[in-house]
Amino acid sequence: MRQRFSNLDEVTSLGTFKDVLKWQRSKQKKVVDYEVPQCEKKKIAFLQSNRTEQSITWIGHSTFLIQKEGLNMLTDPVWANWMGVAKRLTEPGLRLEELPDIDLILISHAHYDHLHLPTLKKLKKRNPNVLFLIPEGLGYLMKRHRLHNFKELSWYDKHEANTLEIHFVPAQHWTRRMLWDTNTSHWGGFVLQKESDTQSIYYAGDSGYFRGFQEIGERFNIHTALMPIGAYEPEWFMHASHVTPEEAIQAFCDVGAKVFIPMHYGAYMLADDTPKEAIDRLHVHWQQAELKNVELKTLAIGETFKS
Template identity: 35%
Template sequence: MNQVENNRVSDTAVLDGKFANHEVDNKNSIRDFLAISWAYLTEKHEDTVPKKPIPVQSITSEQLEIEKEDVVYRLGHSSILMKLDNQWVLTDPVFSDRASPVQWAGPKRFHQPPISIEELPTIDVVLISHDHYDHLDKAAVKKLAKKVEHFLVPLKVGALLEKWGVPASKIQEFRWWDSASRGSIEFAFTPTQHFSGRGLTDRNQTLWGSWVIRSSEKSIFFSSDSGYFSGFKEIGDKYGPFDLTMIETGAYNKLWSEVHMFPRESIQAHIDLKGNVMMPIHNSTFDLSMHRWYEPLEKASNLARSLGIDLVTPVIGQRMPLNESFQSVKWWEQLEVEIKAEPAVQNFLNSAS
């Protein structure tokens, strides 16, 4: 095995000509594939899809036209619409019915987006974290191409966007720790512990990562997908504290724990990042694992309450102003007759002390 090549300490790593993580070697072997396939076939899958429709608050174009404040709208999964310093910023826009290379098979949405692409205002910046189908939606990118000023993307992802009709002049690629400003907002691309690939032959040929967003008044972290790793503390030391962290909390399993976090790890990542308020993302839109669909929000909510962490769980489409306190409700409990009792959090409390 060749040694991992670095340009500088904690910089983008390359192994055998492909992008790599610093702390784990997440190659998928045939044994891994068989273990995951066997688990999907044999393990009991309970409540992985909501029994009732997910609540969605519709967003109108007129509503966004008169928006003056710094505000966040969760559109579903990891798609977040933000207004900061009078600029519209959109993360990982996924609007298709399925997170899949085809629209006749694959994970299907639990709910429709609260607003269509056609109704969106001109978007100043779209941030892409990596090329997986539940984060990089070809159909959405093609529709957005004419109404987005700038696409900020990981290294080697730009070629895909160009192929789909986005002018090269609108695309800027980033390595880990690269940063750039658009108006008064600084965007920094930071590491995650994950992987990339949209097919059988392109694994880890494009980069993956998270985003730091620093406006004149607010500092926000968007995790995208990641296993828990020391990079969160490194990001927190360099860019923290954060007013809001949007942390992956969903699609976890012990079989792929190196690249997706369990809720207790998501909470710890928020702590490492020196976050003030945490919003769990990457849940409640697609069935991408074997846990109950509501489990990520329920576990994160209970852990946060035990630790005194300010956690917000807006309804999809709900307006969340950043300069006001936000009162969350456990909206998912309205959809389930019985929420399974949570296990004690004492082990996590002991490990965090």
């Protein structure tokens, strides 16, 4: 029998079938009349040749191109036009053919909006040697789809590449792709750092608010945090697995980061909140928090941030 994974403190973030029905019956249709803007001056030539500078480029949703320590990495790469019945709201920030050669792909968990097999297969075709860093328990799926060059990580395991350490860290979430595989693989985020690093990066993946953020902040010296802010409504149903924008700010404070880059909004309508509601709510609460010596960097789709 395959192992079933759980959250810290055994917190369950999986709603019951009755909860799902309640949500669907109370669902309100909202007009989505706002698109996250596309970057007008994308740094495609720079990204294709860069092997020396650190950069973070938002492709959309939870997909980033991260360049650090001479490595090109993608987080949860999804170039899908549809996510179930939800049509993509914005074009990806870069086309697949505009990417540089990818060395590493970081997968936070197995939900379809984070692990899109057709995209992974296209990336492998472009570079057969690309390495997939995946949560413990996900190897069975990768093998089934002939994505054999992978490394499974448990919480706080690390992978070393060049001078970079990539640590798999906890999140509060759950996973399922089929009716029978609930929580048979783990979930988490990634911290990318080198020794004495002042520009480390934390990619949070998907998570509800939990004490693990403070624990991550105590273990690592984080500079830039890529934090989810969307798919939080209805809060009574989503709160255990998706942070609200204000909880994302608290999580950012917990990990002790200096730069906040929001993600997990704008590409697909996965819950009842709209992209504009998520980003507006984030900005309102950021101003109310009166945070000092830190920066909120809201990227356009395809925009590159150099820390």
